[in-house]
Amino acid sequence: MTRSSPKKKKVTGKARAKSRTPLAKKRKASAKKPATKVVSVDALGFIPPCPVTAIPAITDAVALRMENGERLIWDNTAAELKAAADKLVKAIRAEKDGSAVITSAYRPQAYQDHLRGVWDRARQLQGNTSAECEQRRREVRAEMNRHSLNVNVPVAAVSNHTAGRAVDIDWNLPNAVDPNARVAELAKAAGLSHPLPDTDPVHFVLS
Numbered sequence: 001m002t003r004s005s006p007k008k009k010k011v012t013g014k015a016r017a018k019s020r021t022p023l024a025k026k027r028k029a030s031a032k033k034p035a036t037k038v039v040s041v042d043a044l045g046f047i048p049p050c051p052v053t054a055i056p057a058i059t060d061a062v063a064l065r066m067e068n069g070e071r072l073i074w075d076n077t078a079a080e081l082k083a084a085a086d087k088l089v090k091a092i093r094a095e096k097d098g099s100a101v102i103t104s105a106y107r108p109q110a111y112q113d114h115l116r117g118v119w120d121r122a123r124q125l126q127g128n129t130s131a132e133c134e135q136r137r138r139e140v141r142a143e144m145n146r147h148s149l150n151v152n153v154p155v156a157a158v159s160n161h162t163a164g165r166a167v168d169i170d171w172n173l174p175n176a177v178d179p180n181a182r183v184a185e186l187a188k189a190a191g192l193s194h195p196l197p198d199t200d201p202v203h204f205v206l207s
């Protein structure tokens with residue numbers, strides 16, 4: 001997902017350019033190469049590293065499934081969650097021009113950590129235009145887009161999706177006088193609450 005050593009290539013290129021270097025010396029230089037030593041990078045005149053660290057790699061199996069596109073996972077959810085979510089979806093769709101799609105249920109903490117890690121970095125990079133962070137900004141921007149995150153909307157460090165009690169439903173009630181009030185009513189009838197209508201409108205929790 002994210003690469004962290006764009007400098008490697010440059011080192012090779014630079015080393016090759018010095019074609020007069022005796023072979024033994026060359027070999028010695030390239031043997032040292034694997035270490036991502038900040039010192040040697042600076043000494044060779046390359047730009048210093050970005051102070052914002054790379055997005056950590058995901059290792060958790062379920063988090064990887066999600067990162068690879070499988071976003072709706074019912075494993076580890078409360079027994080009544082899926083039935084409640086299905087009931088709410090049906091109720092919303094029964095309203096005039098109502099639409100609803102379940103987009104997320106269980107999320108392992110590792111996946112939440114990933115989302116939070118991306119968002120944290122996006123916030124740290126806000127207003128940063130330095131050359132040394134250009135690559136990092138690209139990586140973070142790509143992940144922000146991939147996960148539809150907004151730098152102004154904080155990602156919870158701990159979410160009740162990890163407890164299997166929350167579901168995200170992308171819904172629309174274009175004909176309701178007060179869509180938030182109406183969806184809260186329908187949610188309540190389905191056994192769910194709608195705790196964050198303004199900041200996280202897709203989020204419903206078992207009540």
Ligand SMILES: [Zn+2]
Pocket residue numbers: 161166167168200202203204
């Ligand atoms: Zn949610």
